[in-house]
């Protein structure tokens with residue numbers, strides 16, 4: 346049962362509109378194919394009422410109404426009427442699963458609570474609703490007031506309840522405890538359909554859900570992206586993957602291939618960002634970063650595990666950065682259809698490692714630029730070298746430069762001002778060249794671009810067209826800094842004239 350639209354929406358700061366709720370509900374049932382969805386708590390607000398109405402309208406026209414559930418309260422029938430008016434047919438009644446909660450929150454005795462629960466269930470049944478019952482704080486109840494829990498389950502076993510929903514409300518259980526509690530209850534109440542509802546406070550939601558299934562529960566409550574109050578609920582994608590791989594005797598209806606697209610849609614509607622390392626759906630989880638891993642992928646798939654990205658409609662990626670070896674880069678080049686000689690591959694690898702060392706993020710879109718820059722770089726010592734410079738830019742003062750270059754091993758230092766920093770740089774060069782009786786090439790066109798996609802924070806390319814003694818020259822410079830990339834393009838020109 347997916348409870349993204351009920352418990353997931355209890356994520357702090359998240360509120361879905363009625364249309365968003367309808368879209369998510371439709372996707373969950375028709376594309377992802379979860380068995381059931383819990384879409385709201387009763388009584389919350391008028392907006393919530395309208396959202397539930399929209400979903401039940403659609404669900405009843407399309408045969409899904411029995412799979413749409415609403416959480417209700419023991420409140421003398423108010424929330425039963427709320428959900429009836431909203432057109433829902435399955436109620437998940439929130440009752441107390443620990444003596445602590447019953448005594449201190451509802452301030453009732455077990456007898457009073459059981460009587461009110463019974464009355465609410467009978468009312469719901471008389472109105473044609475199906476009834477499931479939550480035992481809120483059940484996990485602490487098992488720890489601290491087991492007698493109460495057992496007496497309550499004995500009482501429930503006499504009522505026509507469809508499912509008994511066992512929440513680890515505060516996410517306190519560890520797997521061995523889940524195993525012990527669930528196996529005991531499954532043995533004691535073989536006719537009950539138990540659902541387990543895991544929270545993730547110790548990051549054990551997935552492990553606990555797996556353990557609950559291994560010990561006989563029939564249903565799990567999960568949310569897309571692990572959304573939910575505090576640390577959230579057990580995340581749908583991780584649990585589905587682990588059940589498919591490690592619990593092959595259970596039938597899972599969810600279509601793994603659509604997990605990622607549904608996760609992205611919920612991320613966008615909720616504004617709740619998926620951490621990049623979130624298993625199955627996080628941006629980085631199918632990206633090999635270390636060169637050794639990329640190399641092993643080519644050699645008999647040595648770094649293969651069952652979580653292959655294609656299962657989830659995703660693809661393996663190879664990150665570019667300081668831990669890239671040539672295998673990473675070859676994999677990226679192959680995707681772009683580029684083949685380089687061993688020597689050029691080495692140079693490109695070296696450049697990417699240098700960029701990574703400076704904490705720059707290099708993306709596959711940067712690769713063609715890096716290749717063209719590396720292959721365009723001189724292999725022998727250049728006659729003209731830009732050695733040092735200080736560029737200044739300040740408010741209401743002209744940009745200026747102090748520049749030191751060498752020409753054929755001789756050092757020249759010059760100061761100049763300009764309309765911008767690059768203009769000042771070119772003016773200083775002009776002075777040095779004039780003193781040497783040489784003429785600098787004239788700038789004809791100056792273009793700056795970044796690799797497509799806008800996802801590169803590493804690189805910027807400046808392409809400058811020059812004219813020199815009737816000849817046209819085009820030079821390129823690549824750097825993370827725009828002015829530096831222009832200076833690199835200019836140095837190339839200085840060695841061509």
Ligand SMILES: CC(=O)SCCNC(=O)CCNC(=O)[C@H](O)C(C)(C)COP(=O)(O)OP(=O)(O)OC[C@H]1O[C@@H](n2cnc3c(N)ncnc32)[C@H](O)[C@@H]1OP(=O)(O)O
Pocket residue numbers: 352386387388389390416418419420439440441450451481512514
């Ligand atoms: C496991 C879970 O995640 S449970 C989540 C349940 N869902 C929600 O809480 C949805 C969001 N909640 C809300 O919008 C509101 O809390 C409402 C509409 C349900 C109730 O609002 P209010 O009447 O303003 O009460 P408030 O928010 O303070 O809730 C506390 C009241 O609920 C009562 N309550 C707690 N559990 C239950 C229960 N299972 N059945 C009935 N009443 C309950 C408390 O005793 C308290 O009542 P009191 O004020 O008479 O002492």
